[in-house]
Amino acid sequence: MKYFLFIDHPKGGLDIISQEKEERIRMYFSGIETIKTKIILKEKEYNAVIDYTMFANLTNFDCFNCVEHCCGDAPAIFDKKIRNFILENKDHYNELTKTFDILEELGNDKDEIEDMIKEEDVLVPSKYLGDEIDLCPCAYTPKNGQTLCSLHSICLDKNMSSKEIIENKPLICSIWPLEIILDEETNTLYLTLPDDFTNNFTIENFYTKSCINIDFAMSSIFRRENPNGFKEDDFKPFIVTYGETIKNILGDNIYILIKNRLLDKKMLENSDFIIETEQINKVLI
Ligand code: SF4
Ligand code: SF4
Secondary structure, three states: OEEHHHOOOOOOOOOEOOHHHHHHHHHHHHOOOOEEEEEEEOOEEEEEEEOHHHHHOEEOOOHHHOOOOOOOOOOOOOOHHHHHHHHHOHHHHHHHHOHHHHHHHOOOOHHHHHHHHHHOOOOOOHHHEOOOEOOOOOEEOOOOOOOEEHHHHHHHHOOOOHHHHHHOOOHHHHHOOOEEEEEOOOOEEEEEOOOOOOOOOOOOOHHHOOOOOHHHHOOHHHHHHOOOOOOHHHOEEHHHHOHHHHHHHHOHHHHHHHHHHHHHOOOOOHHHHOOOOOHHHOOOO
16 A cells, blocks of 8 residues: 555655554554445546545634644655746745746756756755755745745636646645545545545554644643633534535545535534635635
8 A cells, every 4th residue: 555645756665554554544444434346546447446425524724824834845756737836936936936036046046946847856956955945846935934836826817727726736735634545456536535534554643634634723731832722613524615626636526525424414504514615726815
């Protein structure tokens, strides 16, 4: 088994799942109700086993009030489409991230910088990452303590659709924190979320993520560091906050399957699906 979203991580090896965790995954999925279907991801068809009840978990992606460095690492080897998007919008990208300016200050001329964006796995030479260029090269800081994605912000500024936003970011960045586990032997993807019950095998630690753990977000430990944002009333089911993202990445049919199952099982009601702004369309004011 592998952590599907980490297969092309530039550091390599982050997709590896230990034998012990693999056993926990198999045990977990054999003991819960799931939706079994087919899914197309990255242009390939897989069998899918969906831990659908997790899609009713409460989430609040209040990234504008978050102090976590969730873009602290370059998340994937960037694809050609994203590289071209950066070069087409290089002034805006640089205005937000300062990445081009930093590379210039380090002695690179404009042609060398464009070549880096086109050819380097993570857009800039890895020797600069974490030092001169802290965080992901696409991350930016609109004000002290905040970290946002320049690719996402440029797309929103250009009024691009959810589909276009997703196409211009690494897949893992759009669909995180969904956990996708690949069983290569059976060509099966297992889908779930970090949660109390899955924390012993998911790659993310549920207990330290305020956007998916309402109890943590309401705790004094969290409030000491983050007194604003993450309001209790703003927590909504994952399928609602991530509706457009799920439709565009997993497919409309998968979204409808999960939604209908949650309604049939009375885990959610139609009124739960009303939301002012989904996470993907939230704009920093
Ligand atoms: S996705 Fe979660 S952890 Fe990352 S910035 Fe947003 S609220 Fe914070
Ligand atoms: S969301 Fe944007 S800034 Fe954050 S890791 Fe992904 S590409 Fe980089």
